[in-house]
Amino acid sequence: MAKLIKERRLQDDAWKVVNLVDGKAPIDVCLPVGPLLVPVAVWKAKKACLIHREYEHGTPLGIWLAPEDDLAEIAADIDDFTVIAVHFPKFADGRGYSTARLLRERYGYDGELRAFGDIGRDQLFFLNRVGFDAFVIGEGKSAEDALAAFDDFPESYQGDAVQPLPLFRRRAA
Amino acid sequence: MYRYDDYDHAIVKARVAQFRGQTERYLAGRLSDNEFRPLRLQNGLYIQRHGPMLRLAVPYGLLSARQLRKFADIARRYDRGFGHFTTRHNLQLNWVKLAEVPDILAELAEEELHAIQTSGNCIRNVTTDHFAGIAADEIADPRPWAELLRQWSSFHPEFAYLPRKFKVAISGAEEDRAAIQVHDLGLQLVSNEAGEIGFRVHAGGGLGRTPLLGPVVREFLPWQHLLTYTEALVRVFNRHGRRDNAYKARIKILVKALGREEFSRQVEAEWAQLKDGPATLTAAEVARVSAQFAAPAYEILAADDLCHLTHLREDKAFARWVERNVQAHKVPGYAAVTLSLKKPAVGFNSAPGDATSEQMEAAADLAERYSFGEIRVSHEQNLILADVPQRELYTIWHRAKAAGLASPTVGLIQDLIACPGGDFCALANARSLPVAAAIQERFEDLDYQHDIGELELNISGCMNSCGHHHLGAIGILGVDKNGEEWYQVTLGGRQGNRARIGEVIGRAFAAAEVPDVVERLIGAYLAHRHADERFIDTFDRIGIEIFRTAAYLPKPAQKRRVANG
Numbered sequence: 001m002a003k004l005i006k007e008r009r010l011q012d013d014a015w016k017v018v019n020l021v022d023g024k025a026p027i028d029v030c031l032p033v034g035p036l037l038v039p040v041a042v043w044k045a046k047k048a049c050l051i052h053r054e055y056e057h058g059t060p061l062g063i064w065l066a067p068e069d070d071l072a073e074i075a076a077d078i079d080d081f082t083v084i085a086v087h088f089p090k091f092a093d094g095r096g097y098s099t100a101r102l103l104r105e106r107y108g109y110d111g112e113l114r115a116f117g118d119i120g121r122d123q124l125f126f127l128n129r130v131g132f133d134a135f136v137i138g139e140g141k142s143a144e145d146a147l148a149a150f151d152d153f154p155e156s157y158q159g160d161a162v163q164p165l166p167l168f169r170r171r172a173a
Numbered sequence: 174m175y176r177y178d179d180y181d182h183a184i185v186k187a188r189v190a191q192f193r194g195q196t197e198r199y200l201a202g203r204l205s206d207n208e209f210r211p212l213r214l215q216n217g218l219y220i221q222r223h224g225p226m227l228r229l230a231v232p233y234g235l236l237s238a239r240q241l242r243k244f245a246d247i248a249r250r251y252d253r254g255f256g257h258f259t260t261r262h263n264l265q266l267n268w269v270k271l272a273e274v275p276d277i278l279a280e281l282a283e284e285e286l287h288a289i290q291t292s293g294n295c296i297r298n299v300t301t302d303h304f305a306g307i308a309a310d311e312i313a314d315p316r317p318w319a320e321l322l323r324q325w326s327s328f329h330p331e332f333a334y335l336p337r338k339f340k341v342a343i344s345g346a347e348e349d350r351a352a353i354q355v356h357d358l359g360l361q362l363v364s365n366e367a368g369e370i371g372f373r374v375h376a377g378g379g380l381g382r383t384p385l386l387g388p389v390v391r392e393f394l395p396w397q398h399l400l401t402y403t404e405a406l407v408r409v410f411n412r413h414g415r416r417d418n419a420y421k422a423r424i425k426i427l428v429k430a431l432g433r434e435e436f437s438r439q440v441e442a443e444w445a446q447l448k449d450g451p452a453t454l455t456a457a458e459v460a461r462v463s464a465q466f467a468a469p470a471y472e473i474l475a476a477d478d479l480c481h482l483t484h485l486r487e488d489k490a491f492a493r494w495v496e497r498n499v500q501a502h503k504v505p506g507y508a509a510v511t512l513s514l515k516k517p518a519v520g521f522n523s524a525p526g527d528a529t530s531e532q533m534e535a536a537a538d539l540a541e542r543y544s545f546g547e548i549r550v551s552h553e554q555n556l557i558l559a560d561v562p563q564r565e566l567y568t569i570w571h572r573a574k575a576a577g578l579a580s581p582t583v584g585l586i587q588d589l590i591a592c593p594g595g596d597f598c599a600l601a602n603a604r605s606l607p608v609a610a611a612i613q614e615r616f617e618d619l620d621y622q623h624d625i626g627e628l629e630l631n632i633s634g635c636m637n638s639c640g641h642h643h644l645g646a647i648g649i650l651g652v653d654k655n656g657e658e659w660y661q662v663t664l665g666g667r668q669g670n671r672a673r674i675g676e677v678i679g680r681a682f683a684a685a686e687v688p689d690v691v692e693r694l695i696g697a698y699l700a701h702r703h704a705d706e707r708f709i710d711t712f713d714r715i716g717i718e719i720f721r722t723a724a725y726l727p728k729p730a731q732k733r734r735v736a737n738g
Contacts, residue, residue, distance in 0.1 A: 093334060157184070
């Protein structure tokens with residue numbers, strides 16, 4: 001079971017990531033038992049089925065977003081999700097940082113917001129600041145090491161998910 | 174100038190510690206090259222021809238004498254006793270050792286200096302007018318706004334992994350001396366009909382392989398909204414800028430693809446959601462930062478100092494230096510002095526913009542004694558003493574001469590801009606420095622230079638255009654043709670309010686031909702100019718063809734002419 005960083009400690013992760021399979025329509029993707037993070041296309045194709053699982057079996061709902069996904073497509077459903085995960089195919093692709101801020105600030109999402117993919121210690125501080133509160137550290141990188149990154153900086157100039165007021169609004173006081 | 178408080182100190186120190194940890198993990202093999210690369214770049218550290226190159230930030234070009242001394246000291250102890258000032262106000266050290274960089278940064282942090290975001294795909298050092306605060310044509314001082322943007326952009330959590338680098342320039346004067354139209358974001362301070370301060374916003378300008386002038390995306394942005402609007406604009410870039418091709422990843426490509434109106438619409442839509450949020454600037458914060466850029470305690474002086482006038486009359490060499498290197502100041506009796514870093518190259522490895530540790534210290538001495546302890550770096554790669562009483566000019570000239578900082582050629586051909594090129598830079602296709610040196614040598618004669626008059630000649634060693642060749646009246650670009658170094662010439666570029674991208678004249682030249690070509694172009698100008706017409710004015714009047722013909726003539730079209738000769 002993959003390790004998840006949440007609440008500044010390592011936890012077991014019960015969620016499985018469902019991927020699209022080449023040559024298979026989203027409607028035909030199999031849904032294993034347990035809590036799932038599904039791609040947007042699967043969510044749209046199998047929404048009724050997924051909601052049924054939640055209703056009948058109490059299986060919480062989750063979705064994962066690719067960097068290019070349009071949030072408007074899931075805007076109406078956002079409050080249904082227990083976990084929204086944002087994928088970082090490459091750590092240098094910074095679109096997910098904007099995705100996180102939009103989810104938190106624009107869409108008012110207050111469930112678990114998880115970053116996964118090619119992320120590690122050196123991304124964690126900023127990921128945390130833009131609103132992620134759960135992190136699946138990429139393969140080959142140390143999750144223990146990453147725990148230290150929450151304290152990389154004692155202060156930040158901009159407001160963020162951790163401290164909404166920018167420094168200049170606190171400095172004066 | 175802006176002085177750090179406890180918060181600023183804590184943030185910069187934390188960065189040093191963070192980078193020390195990253196460097197240690199890299200050296201211990203726990204971070205791969207690929208993982209370390211963007212981290213080191215965001216701290217100004219490149220791996221270059223001779224090893225690591227460290228680019229130190231000079232935020233909006235302003236340094237205290239103490240800080241310049243620190244640069245001199247670092248260059249002496251950790252490098253080879255010199256540094257290179259760039260077209261974006263920064264200082265580059267070419268021979269540092271990777272393992273020592275954290276120590277260098279720790280020392281710099283003590284003096285409120287750093288290398289934060291001087292490279293990498295993030296928001297870079299904000300640049301501005303080197304005559305900020307002293308120019309008669311100023312609408313508002315751009316430096317407080319540049320500092321507010323520096324703080325806002327430093328470690329912005331959303332924008333550390335942009336599609337590509339993002340450069341901001343800000344001008345507060347009627348004449349743009351900050352090249353705002355060729356920046357990713359160019360801000361022009363303006364005052365509206367009600368007398369309120371705001372910004373005219375240009376976006377999507379840039380040089381490189383697709384040179385474009387940034388169109389206006391908002392005519393008037395009230396000052397309170399500077400940060401929220403900029404955040405919206407950079408977010409649109411972060412989300413929608415191309416990431417599939419590094420050459421098409423700058424914001425200019427996005428603005429061009431969407432069109433100015435659509436880009437502007439998207440930014441406005443994003444901004445509507447951020448507007449009036451917590452990042453909206455307060456009058457108190459603007460006042461806090463502005464107070465640190467208050468005018469120094471100027472003396473009440475006569476507009477003209479009599480001793481100065483006497484020296485001007487009696488010492489021709491001094492008068493020539495004043496004509497080129499001393500600029501007007503809005504306060505009577507004061508002047509700004511440009512210390513030239515463009516002395517003719519000694520050997521081929523000295524770049525325009527290079528300063529030795531001794532020169533930095535000499536400049537720091539002059540700043541301390543005569544210019545309220547501050548010094549500026551211009552985007553033309555010179556140092557500026559901004560607040561000098563006229564009566565001291567003669568002494569300053571002597572001392573600057575002794576330090577090799579008084580070449581009386583500001584704005585003339587010797588004051589050319591050049592990137593470090595293939596001698597230092599791993600990206601370059603061709604060497605810039607031997608070409609720069611050969612041109613400087615060809616036009617060494619001061620009378621000849623003064624006769625030619627103002628001429629912007631810019632050299633880049635590759636398409637990345639660090640030497641801003643597109644903006645030179647004469648631009649020279651190093652290109653690679655089957656593994657050989659060739660040089661393409663552009664004509665008619667200009668910076669400022671009438672900024673324009675130069676036009677390529679035709680096939681490229683071999684290095685050895687370049688000084689002849691430049692001489693023939695200048696010959697054509699001298700043959701056609703009207704009285705007191707600058708090169709660029711003659712070019713605008715007679716067009717490119719005459720110059721093109723001259724450039725490809727087999728031998729010089731014109732003999733040298735001497736002033737009044």
